[in-house]
Amino acid sequence: MKRYDLIIVGAGPSGLSAAIEAAKRGMKTIIFDENEKPGGQLFKQIHKFFGSKEHKAKIRGFVIGEQLLKEADEAGVEVKLNATVIGLYQDKEVVVKIGEEICHYKGDSIIIATGAAENMVTFPGWTLPGVIGAGAAQTMMNLHGVKPGQKILMLGSGNVGLVVSFQLLQCGCDVVALVDAAPRVGGYGVHAAKVARTGVPFYLSHTIVKAEGEDKVTGVTIAEVDSSFKFIPGTEKHFDVDTICLAVGLSPMSQLLKMAGCEMEDNPKRGGQVPICDENGRTSIPGIFVAGDVSGIEEASSAMIEGRMAGITAAEYLGYMDKEELDKGMEELDHALNGLRQGMFAPKNRGKKITETEEGIPVSENLLTKGYVADDEIERFPGVTHAKGIHPVIECTQNIPCNPCQDACPKKCISIGENITSLPTVPHAEDCINCGMCVASCSGQAIFLVDEDCGDGTATVTLPYEFLPLPEPGTKGVGLGRSGQPVCQAEVVSVKSLKAFDKTNLLTMRVPKEYAMKARFFKAE
Amino acid sequence: MDTRIAVHPILGETTKGREISFTFDGKEMTGYEGEPIAAALKAAGVMIHRYTKKEHKPRGIFCAIGRCTDCVMVVDGVPNVRTCITPLKEGMDVRTQYGVSAEPFDKQ
Numbered sequence: 001m002k003r004y005d006l007i008i009v010g011a012g013p014s015g016l017s018a019a020i021e022a023a024k025r026g027m028k029t030i031i032f033d034e035n036e037k038p039g040g041q042l043f044k045q046i047h048k049f050f051g052s053k054e055h056k057a058k059i060r061g062f063v064i065g066e067q068l069l070k071e072a073d074e075a076g077v078e079v080k081l082n083a084t085v086i087g088l089y090q091d092k093e094v095v096v097k098i099g100e101e102i103c104h105y106k107g108d109s110i111i112i113a114t115g116a117a118e119n120m121v122t123f124p125g126w127t128l129p130g131v132i133g134a135g136a137a138q139t140m141m142n143l144h145g146v147k148p149g150q151k152i153l154m155l156g157s158g159n160v161g162l163v164v165s166f167q168l169l170q171c172g173c174d175v176v177a178l179v180d181a182a183p184r185v186g187g188y189g190v191h192a193a194k195v196a197r198t199g200v201p202f203y204l205s206h207t208i209v210k211a212e213g214e215d216k217v218t219g220v221t222i223a224e225v226d227s228s229f230k231f232i233p234g235t236e237k238h239f240d241v242d243t244i245c246l247a248v249g250l251s252p253m254s255q256l257l258k259m260a261g262c263e264m265e266d267n268p269k270r271g272g273q274v275p276i277c278d279e280n281g282r283t284s285i286p287g288i289f290v291a292g293d294v295s296g297i298e299e300a301s302s303a304m305i306e307g308r309m310a311g312i313t314a315a316e317y318l319g320y321m322d323k324e325e326l327d328k329g330m331e332e333l334d335h336a337l338n339g340l341r342q343g344m345f346a347p348k349n350r351g352k353k354i355t356e357t358e359e360g361i362p363v364s365e366n367l368l369t370k371g372y373v374a375d376d377e378i379e380r381f382p383g384v385t386h387a388k389g390i391h392p393v394i395e396c397t398q399n400i401p402c403n404p405c406q407d408a409c410p411k412k413c414i415s416i417g418e419n420i421t422s423l424p425t426v427p428h429a430e431d432c433i434n435c436g437m438c439v440a441s442c443s444g445q446a447i448f449l450v451d452e453d454c455g456d457g458t459a460t461v462t463l464p465y466e467f468l469p470l471p472e473p474g475t476k477g478v479g480l481g482r483s484g485q486p487v488c489q490a491e492v493v494s495v496k497s498l499k500a501f502d503k504t505n506l507l508t509m510r511v512p513k514e515y516a517m518k519a520r521f522f523k524a525e
Numbered sequence: 526m527d528t529r530i531a532v533h534p535i536l537g538e539t540t541k542g543r544e545i546s547f548t549f550d551g552k553e554m555t556g557y558e559g560e561p562i563a564a565a566l567k568a569a570g571v572m573i574h575r576y577t578k579k580e581h582k583p584r585g586i587f588c589a590i591g592r593c594t595d596c597v598m599v600v601d602g603v604p605n606v607r608t609c610i611t612p613l614k615e616g617m618d619v620r621t622q623y624g625v626s627a628e629p630f631d632k633q
Contacts (some may be wrong), residue, residue, distance in 0.1 A: 034591070036610065046535045060535065117592060127595075129572040129585025136589035139609075144564040145530045145539030171530045215583045216572040468534045503535045 004030045006314050007094050007107030009085045009256060012040020013300045014292025014307035015113035016068045016077075021311030022111075023075035025320040030105070031077060032096055034084040038072075039065040040115055042300060044138040046170075047163055048443040048502070050188075050402040052420055054336050055301045058404040058441050060502065062142075064300075088112075088260040092287060109287045109314040112257055113307060116250035116271065116293035121155070124210040130217025134164040134247035141171045149243025153220050154178045155208055156247030157371075159187035159299075164247055165195045170466055175200045176239045179222050181207040181229055184353075184368040188345065189398045190444025194464075196371035197521040199484035204369050209236060211244055220244055252294045260288060269350050270296030280330065281310035289314055298340075298347065305337045343399040343421035358399045359423055372482040373397055375518055383414075383447075384517075387429035390451045390460070392438050393517070394424045395482075400444075408441035439464050440501035449508075452516040459516030460493055465507040470495050471524050479511045479519030488515040490522055528568045547617040562608035562619055563589065563596050574598050574608060578624035599627035 006022045008015045011033035023029045037043070045061020056064050072079065080098070087095035094105045118133045125131070130149065134156065137148040152173050154165045157180035165175050178195065183205045185192045196202060205224055209231065212219040224235035251272040258264050262275045263284035274295050281289040291310035292303035309330060316326040341347060344354050356362050361381060366374035373395060378384050383394025392413060394405065399421040406416045406424065411431040416424050432449070439447045439462060449462035461479070471477070471492045479490035488511050496506040511519045532538050542558035549571060556565025563586050566574070573583040574596045587595035591610035599620040600606040604627070608619070620627035 036612070062536075118588065127582060127584060129574070129583055132586055133588050136586060136609075139589040140564065140567060140586075141530060142536065144560055145533070145536075145541070146564045146567050147528045147530060148567075170534050216585070466534050468532060 001104045003106045006109045008111045010113035011038035014303040017304045017307030018111045018311035019077040020075045021308045023077045025315040031079045032083040044142045050443045088256045111289045111310045113291045114253040114294045119249040123208045131244045151241045152243040153241045154245045157185045161247030162187040162191035179203045179206045189367045190446045192371040194445045202371035280313040382425040385426040385429045390434045391429035391432045393448045393450045395446045404441040405438045408437040436506045440504040459513040462508040465505045477524040480521040545615040556613045559612045562613050575622035598622045
């Protein structure tokens with residue numbers, strides 16, 4: 001039986017982060033992961049992350065994955081792949097299935113970083129080929145380069161449902177509807193808005209009645225539900241689809257902890273069965289720690305910080321670090337983690353109905369029920385400014401922990417201030433030099449550069465554009481409103497694709513000046 | 526129906542292993558070495574991986590990460606192979622699984 005100072009289960013964002021910290025302190029560390037490749041779900045995340053610099057904001061998930069792997073390699077972490085941990089027993093004995101072999105290992109400390117599994121819902125026809133998890137869609141398109149389907153209906157409006165819908169559009173699929181039984185959009189408004197403006201209709205308070213098809217999905221029927229989630233007769237709507245994608249939440253994969261005898265609790269705010277643990281990740285069994293989604297569903301950004309916390313806590317537990325150093329490290333990480341746990345979507349606000357922003361501005365009801373801010377709501381948000389010449393219009397309307405836009409502007413036009421969740425303001429709109437850095441830096445794709453009056457009856461709108469093919473300058477088409485409905489004629493003026501924009505192209509379109517504050521997406525004719 | 530993503534707006538060109546041939550229910554097909562068997566089948570338009578033992582209902586890809594076991598097939602004579610996480614190899618014999626066998630139910 002091989003012995004290690006630290007055995008980590010799961011080579012995702014939290015497991016890798018924990019391993020890096022522990023190995024840097026000289027601990028003999030091994031990670032087991034059942035997958036063929038390390039990185040967990042990070043390599044499927046192709047969008048830019050939220051947060052601030054310390055949270056790797058505006059960097060795409062798969063790039064963060066590459067950075068973590070490099071760091072783990074440099075720290076001397078051993079990663080054992082295709083290795084499924086099937087048992088965690090007394091005295092921290094770990095049983096691992098590697099190929100057809102069962103191997104035994106002993107860890108002086110253990111970190112469980114197994115993450116979460118997707119939830120499912122059942123309805124008639126849910127077992128048909130063509131009904132897939134949202135994670136499956138991400139795996140097929142972003143890892144294996146295969147489209148999950150051609151015409152797709154997404155069930156679930158949390159961040160996973162919204163982000164995956166956008167990714168489906170990016171790889172050329174048609175998302176016919178985004179459906180959620182809840183009365184309000186569950187994920188970030190900016191994620192919803194970037195999907196809605198491309199023309200995807202949102203059906204809140206709706207769910208699937210049945211999937212249709214004999215031996216594979218050929219269609220789906222949805223219907224509206226009342227406040228007790230019962231179908232309202234006569235509200236059925238049919239869509240021809242070949243794929244139904246389910247994004248209905250995640251549950252912690254905490255089975256190993258239960259097996260080991262850790263004290264568990266059923267905590268709906270954390271997503272289900274979770275170990276009872278302190279903020280360092282210490283479970284009820286000394287020397288067994290947890291990090292990431294297994295102890296409560298959050299984001300990859302917070303999982304990475306929790307991983308680092310568990311890593312240094314394990315180091316202190318075995319004497320590789322003194323208490324003082326641990327406290328100092330924890331203080332810094334705590335600060336970073338707290339930054340992410342602020343705002344409307346903070347774990348403490350889960351399930352709460354929020355009616356106004358921290359600034360006292362009524363939230364957009366339309367955003368919550370239809371996925372986009374209505375034209376008569378947008379003006380009340382502080383980032384939506386008017387000035388002579390080109391200036392940023394920031395359609396960021398919810399308090400989320402994110403601030404890359406304020407650092408992106410070389411002219412310091414944009415301000416968020418000390419509080420990372422504050423809505424961005426544009427105190428110096430007139431100083432804008434049209435560089436586009438703010439547009440490309442916004443992980444929510446909520447910033448537009450607008451020249452409201454070019455002097456000839458037209459206006460220009462510059463928007464983030466992450467689709468192929470890139471339209472050529474001169475391409476004629478229509479300007480779509482925030483709702484995704486055509487509002488006016490539009491012509492592409494320019495398309496900028498700088499390295500600094502990191503694959504977010506800046507498309508500038510010319511529209512009649514009455515539509516300067518209405519047209520937010522371009523569709524070629 | 527073009528199911529392979531040739532160029533992706535964020536990920537760029539899809540990089541794959543060498544093109545190889547394999548068989549699905551005896552029919553010659555091509556895929557890329559090392560990609561999951563399920564990806565090659567999906568790209569070729571195959572949706573049904575197996576039929577359930579009791580009710581003979583079709584199943585296909587569901588989780589695509591090796592957890593749900595809906596996509597299992599008979600590969601090189603071995604049943605219950607999770608095709609979503611098993612790398613494709615040259616000459617593989619991939620068969621629809623009926624219950625736990627590659628024989629259709631009427632021949633079992």
